[in-house]
Amino acid sequence: MSLASDLAPHLSYLRRYARALTGSQAHGDAYVRACLETIVAAPEEFPREVGAKVGLYKVFHAIWMTSHVDAPIDVESLPKPEQRFQSQIGGLTPLSRQVLLLTAMEGFGENEAAEIVDLTPGEIGELIEAALADVQSQSRTKVLIIEDEPAISMDLAALVGDLGHEVAAIAMTRQQAVKAAREYKPGLVLADIQLADGSSGLDAVKDILSQVDVPVIFITAFPERLLTGERPEPTFLITKPFDHRTVQATISQALFFNTADALVA
Structure with a gap:
């Protein structure tokens, strides 16, 4: 070969x-x-x-x-x-x-x-x-979880809590996500790609980012589709089913860049 x-x-x-x-x-x-x-x-x-x-x-x-x-x-x-x-x-x-x-x-x-x-x-x-x-010394923030599977959203919420962060809200649809972002102003977004009503987590995040600058981590069972390098694609990506340490490391890295950005400002 x-x-x-x-x-x-x-x-x-x-x-x-x-x-x-x-x-x-x-x-x-x-x-x-x-x-x-x-x-x-x-x-x-x-x-x-x-x-x-x-x-x-x-x-x-x-x-x-x-x-x-x-x-x-x-x-x-x-x-x-x-x-x-x-x-x-x-x-x-x-x-x-x-x-x-x-x-x-x-x-x-x-x-x-x-x-x-x-x-x-x-x-x-x-x-x-x-x-x-x-990771443990990082500043704490509010996290918006966009996920339509209750078991996964509960698992993510527990992980977020274990890292010392606060779950601002859990949204199951694009409309709920945009509303929650506007209301709670999260410091981090965890977003599934496919949502409960057939809407897209990508579209929900696009709407959110038009209103506020916030780091986003996408979660998908098909990461290869968003890692082609041929078009605008997510920076931070977690693969389903995910390992807890993967989520921890990815959240930490996303917040690492967000914190550095704030220090520059």
């Missing part, structure tokens, strides 16, 4: 990781393109011995740590959530958060994460502990 065929199943998930890492679809996808261009230019240097997925993320990490990729975009034309990356002062997301995303969001074990970022498994464990401590 060719290297391209080996890498293809992992590309959408690398986009998910890159977007969460940068806080921007445009910049995350730009780093993924740079990663692929590097592999195409020198396929013989790809680390096949560690496997296709680990090798792909390893190449991506090397590019992320050593270069700045300028996405060919008109920043001023983007919606405000996509401009967050431009407002960051400190540059790179801390290594501890990268490791948390690799293990909690992307499902790598500590040995695999160590291979990707070129550290020891022991160092990976220490970085995860540091990232989790950082």
Whole structure:
């Protein structure tokens, strides 16, 4: 099997990781393109011995740590959530958060994460502990949950509470979501894609973002459909069925960028 065929199943998930890492679809996808261009230019240097997925993320990490990729975009034309990356002062997301995303969001074990970022498994464990401590120290906010399945919304509400945040409201339709956002002014939105009345969580969020600038995390059973890199797509994405640590890491990263944005302002 060719290297391209080996890498293809992992590309959408690398986009998910890159977007969460940068806080921007445009910049995350730009780093993924740079990663692929590097592999195409020198396929013989790809680390096949560690496997296709680990090798792909390893190449991506090397590019992320050593270069700045300028996405060919008109920043001023983007919606405000996509401009967050431009407002960051400190540059790179801390290594501890990268490791948390690799293990909690992307499902790598500590040995695999160590291979990707070129550290020891022991160092990976220490970085995860540091990232989790950082999560616990984050400012608390109100969270709007847009989800039509009661069992899932209850689970998300419990997770939000465990992180110290307040559930502002749970909405099951686009209309309920827009009304709740207007009333409660949440600091974070968790949104399913398909809602109870056949309406779209994407449309609900579009309506909400026309009124207020708030970080959004989408939840879907079909993440590949929203990780093509071919059109405007979500920056933060959680796959159903979700792991609790994935939700925790994604919420933390979304709020990390939102907090940095506020500090710049």
